[in-house]
Amino acid sequence: MLLGILLWIIGVYLGLCILLFFFQHYFFFRPEVLPSSFKYDYPFEFEEHDFEMEDGGHVNSILFKVPNSRGLIYFFKGNSRSIKGWGKFAKDFISNGYDFFIMDYRGFGKSRGKRTEMRLYNDSQQIYKWLANKYTEEKIIIYGRSYGSGISARVASWNNPALLILDSPYYSFRFIADRFGWFLPLKYLLRYKIPTNKFLTKMSTHTHIIHGTKDMLIPFNHSEKLKEDIGENLTVHPVVGAGHNNLPVFPIYHQILYKLLNTATNKKKEVV
Numbered sequence: 001m002l003l004g005i006l007l008w009i010i011g012v013y014l015g016l017c018i019l020l021f022f023f024q025h026y027f028f029f030r031p032e033v034l035p036s037s038f039k040y041d042y043p044f045e046f047e048e049h050d051f052e053m054e055d056g057g058h059v060n061s062i063l064f065k066v067p068n069s070r071g072l073i074y075f076f077k078g079n080s081r082s083i084k085g086w087g088k089f090a091k092d093f094i095s096n097g098y099d100f101f102i103m104d105y106r107g108f109g110k111s112r113g114k115r116t117e118m119r120l121y122n123d124s125q126q127i128y129k130w131l132a133n134k135y136t137e138e139k140i141i142i143y144g145r146s147y148g149s150g151i152s153a154r155v156a157s158w159n160n161p162a163l164l165i166l167d168s169p170y171y172s173f174r175f176i177a178d179r180f181g182w183f184l185p186l187k188y189l190l191r192y193k194i195p196t197n198k199f200l201t202k203m204s205t206h207t208h209i210i211h212g213t214k215d216m217l218i219p220f221n222h223s224e225k226l227k228e229d230i231g232e233n234l235t236v237h238p239v240v241g242a243g244h245n246n247l248p249v250f251p252i253y254h255q256i257l258y259k260l261l262n263t264a265t266n267k268k269k270e271v272v
Contacts, residue, residue, distance in 0.1 A: 024190070024191060024192075025107075025115070028079060028147075028192065029079050029080075029107065029108075029115075030079060030080040030081070031080070031081070031082065031105075031107050031108040031109075032080075032081045032082040032084065032085070032108065032109065033082070033107070033108070033109070034082055034084060034109045034110050035110075036110055038084070038109075038110060040062060040083075040084060040087070042062075042064070042087050042090070044064050044090060044091070044094060045064065045065050045066075046062050046063060046064045046065065046087075047062070047063045047065065048060070048061070048062055048063075049061045049062075049063060050110075051103075051123070051126065051127060051130070053113065053119075053122075053123060053126065055113070055119070056113060057106055057111075057112065057113025057114070057119065057123065058106075058110075058111060058112040058113055059103055059104065059105075059106065059111045059113075059123050059127065060083070060103065060104050060109055060110035060111045061083070061101065061102065061103035061104070061127070062083055062087060062101070062102055062103075063099060063100070063101045064087075064090045064094055064099060064100040064101075065099050066094045066097060066098065066099060068097070069097065069098060069099045070096075070097040070098055070139070071098050071099070071135060071138075071139035071140060071141060071162065071264075072098060072099045072100070072101060072131060072134075072135045072139060072140050072141070073093045073098045073099070073100045073101065073141050073143050074101050074127075074128065074131060074140060074141070074142045074143065074152075074155075074161075075089065075090075075093075075100060075101065075102045075143045075145070075148075076124070076142070076143065076144040076145060076148025076149070076151050076152040076155075077102060077104075077105075077145055077147075077148050078145050078146035078147045078148055079146065079147035079148075081108075082104050082108050082109030082110075083102050083103065083104050083108075083109050084109060086102055087102065089102075089145075090102070092248065092254070092257060093143075093261070096257075096258065096261040096262065097261075098141070098261060099135075101127075101131060103123075103124075103127060105120060105123075106119065106120075106123070116191070117191065117192045117193065117194060120151050121151065121154050121155070124151055124152075124154070124155045125154075125155055125158055125159075128140075128155050128158075128159055132159070137159060137160050137161055137162065138162050139162065140161040140162060141161060141162050141163045141164075141165065141260075141261070141264055142155060142156045142161050142163070142164045142165070143164075143165045143166075143167065144164070144165070144166050144167065144169065145167040145168065146167065146168050146169075146170075146217075146218065146244070149166040149167065149168070149169030149170065149196060150169070150170060150172070150173060150194035150195070150196040150199070151194065152164065152166065153166065153169075153196045153199035153200055153203075153207075154194075154199045156199070156203055156205055156207075157199040157200070157202040157203050160204065160205060161205055162205070162264045163205060163206060163207075163208065163260065163264040164203065164205050164206070164207045164208070165207075165208050165209075165210065165257075165260060166196075166207060166208070166209045166210070166223075167209075167210050167211075167247065168210070168211050168212065168215055168217075168218050168244055168247070169196055169209060169211070169218070169222060169223060169226065170194075170196060170218050170222050171196060171197050171222040171225045171226055172193065172194060172195040172196055172197055172198075173190065173192050173193055173194035173195075174186060174187075174190060174193050174194075174195070175222065175225075176218065176222075177190055196226065197225070197226055197229050197230075200226060200229070200230050200233075200234065201229065201230065203233065204233075206233055206234070206235070207230065207233065207234045207235070208234075208235050208237060208256075208260055209223045209226065209227075209234065209235070209236045209237065210237045210239060210247065210253060210256055210257070211223040211236065211237070211238060211239065212238075212239045212241070212242025212243050212244065212246070212247055212250075213238050213239065213240050213241060213242065214241055214242060214243050215242070215243055215244045216243060216244065217243075217244040218244060220238065223236050223238075224236070237256045239252055239253050239256075240252075
């Protein structure tokens with residue numbers, strides 16, 4: 001009897017490990033796939049750009065333009081939907097005089113190809129180089145939202161943008177997974193580690209974090225831990241009472257964003 005129960009428990013445990021290893025893409029990503037013929041429709045002026053990667057992957061993106069731009073926001077979106085829906089976030093940045101660039105990760109929207117952690121980094125870096133040929137780095141602000149915060153930190157650590165802003169970031173992807181799957185051997189199962197904390201230690205660019213104190217998906221303590229690790233080169237701006245998906249509802253969010261955007265590309269490295 002006891003042996004049967006033990007074997008059942010072992011079987012369930014192994015089953016969970018196998019399920020996570022082979023199907024973690026379905027747990028971590030909720031993409032909206034669009035046909036290649038899909039036509040974007042936004043109330044702002046924009047350009048659609050496509051990038052062909054060396055391994056055969058294809059990345060689709062949108063660049064919103066404003067007259068007499070002060071610089072560029074390179075925006076890394078979260079893990080759901082496509083840029084069809086994320087395009088609405090452009091208004092908070094173009095209203096401050098910035099061009100706004102956003103792409104779909106592979107498997108999202110009109111982007112195609114196998115998605116891995118390293119390919120996410122490499123795709124993002126290749127596009128950064130393309131953007132840096134259009135805008136000097138002193139005019140580029142990298143903004144990472146939720147899942148995109150770790151990828152944006154990786155790209156910022158490889159380059160020298162004017163500023164890195166992280167919106168509701170995670171300490172590391174592993175740290176998030178430990179919260180729910182602490183009983184599993186995640187070290188061997190996870191295909192996505194994305195150690196935001198390690199990337200930030202390699203940066204000279206100042207990092208600003210905006211995070212809701214009532215965030216239930218990525219708790220505020222992730223940002224507190226990042227602050228402990230990074231110290232003076234990182235500033236945390238808590239939005240008291242905000243959750244994970246409602247930061248723009250709070251006026252303080254827009255006040256923080258306005259201050260950062262209106263100082264970042266004027267005097268690099270002196271944003272406070």
